[in-house]
Amino acid sequence: MSGTSLDGVDAALIETDGERIGARAGAVTLPYSPALRDRLRALLDKAADIDPQDGELLAVIRALTLRHAEAVAILRAKYPYIRPDLIGFHGQTLRHAPERRLTWQAGDATLLSRETGLPVVHDFRGSDVAAGGQGAPLVPFYHAALLSGRPGPVAVLNIGGVANVTLIDSRGGVHACDTGPGNALLDDWAFRHTGIACDHDGALARAGEVRLDIVEALLDDPFFGLPAPKSLDRLAFHRAMRAVADLSAQDGAATLAAFTVEAVARTALPEAPLAWYICGGGRHNPVLMQGLAARLGVPVEKVEVLGWNGDALEAECFGFLAARSVRGLPISAPGTTGVPTPMTGGRLTCTGIVPPGWLTAG
Numbered sequence: 001m002s003g004t005s006l007d008g009v010d011a012a013l014i015e016t017d018g019e020r021i022g023a024r025a026g027a028v029t030l031p032y033s034p035a036l037r038d039r040l041r042a043l044l045d046k047a048a049d050i051d052p053q054d055g056e057l058l059a060v061i062r063a064l065t066l067r068h069a070e071a072v073a074i075l076r077a078k079y080p081y082i083r084p085d086l087i088g089f090h091g092q093t094l095r096h097a098p099e100r101r102l103t104w105q106a107g108d109a110t111l112l113s114r115e116t117g118l119p120v121v122h123d124f125r126g127s128d129v130a131a132g133g134q135g136a137p138l139v140p141f142y143h144a145a146l147l148s149g150r151p152g153p154v155a156v157l158n159i160g161g162v163a164n165v166t167l168i169d170s171r172g173g174v175h176a177c178d179t180g181p182g183n184a185l186l187d188d189w190a191f192r193h194t195g196i197a198c199d200h201d202g203a204l205a206r207a208g209e210v211r212l213d214i215v216e217a218l219l220d221d222p223f224f225g226l227p228a229p230k231s232l233d234r235l236a237f238h239r240a241m242r243a244v245a246d247l248s249a250q251d252g253a254a255t256l257a258a259f260t261v262e263a264v265a266r267t268a269l270p271e272a273p274l275a276w277y278i279c280g281g282g283r284h285n286p287v288l289m290q291g292l293a294a295r296l297g298v299p300v301e302k303v304e305v306l307g308w309n310g311d312a313l314e315a316e317c318f319g320f321l322a323a324r325s326v327r328g329l330p331i332s333a334p335g336t337t338g339v340p341t342p343m344t345g346g347r348l349t350c351t352g353i354v355p356p357g358w359l360t361a362g
Ligand SMILES: Nc1ncnc2c1ncn2[C@@H]1O[C@H](COP(=O)(O)OP(=O)(O)OP(=O)(O)O)[C@@H](O)[C@H]1O
Pocket: 002, 003, 004, 005, 006, 007, 158, 159, 160, 161, 162, 182, 183, 184, 187, 197, 198, 199, 200, 201, 202, 279, 280, 281, 282, 284, 285, 286, 314
């Protein structure tokens, strides 16, 4: 998994048939070099108009795919007694415009399969978007499987570049949507002012004053008036950067952090969660965590209290979804992406030797 923060590749080993979850054996994070991150960022900015054969695009896709292959190799070296059967490869979202039936996760599944000798499931979002769904978020089926048997309503909030929530209601129903910005705006702001890629431990935001008038103006965006399911492109709130442009580094960070928190708090959910469990890199930012706790008024905990690894969850999820994909099981539903009926998704690419048994297992 390479998320919207563009920070690197998360890879995880998970034992699953796409329904039950067995061992979650381990995970690694492999950061992108600052140079690759800059090149990805530049592509993101021009993704709407880029020629698919553009030389720089093809070079970056190759570089990011090889970084994924490296992550697989490191995992294998770290856990030599586990022999993976299948890779779920999300790729890097360069563009997401479901209203135009368009979503693009860049990555070369054939190259990854060749490099690793393993079958690869990729393009998880395409069929959902083609059928009229949002194509995101896809993690709710995994959250639901992990929470299976626990009484709801509870919410799982992922604070990545963009933030997304899964609500498991009191009858086990699954609802989801993106809530608004996660860390992406804060990351860009911190980088601009400090040269560091994030507001580490919320140091800037903690020292600043929130400009509530700006937060309110930002929340005036039509996205916040839409009912769930709904999803976002990473660049969706770039006007927020203009709104804070004249603030000090500290006040700007405090205001952007408050925007993330307030967007979560105002997300309309069908039932009020009794507790919120937080995953994704944003849970390491105490300003976001304290802001959420103050604003949500119910327990707000890191997912580690459930025994989960909040940094590995999305990578585990795409392994889980890959297993569902080869079995033809749904990976999205009306309540999670707005797709008209539950849909399977993902495409299988295989250039290596298929491990005995698994293709016929489902
Ligand atoms: N100690 C920390 N203090 C503040 N922020 C942090 C800290 N550690 C991580 N983060 C934030 O977490 C981000 C990475 O989060 P994560 O790995 O969940 O993103 P992602 O996988 O790209 O997200 P997405 O869910 O959008 O796919 C960093 O860009 C940074 O903003």
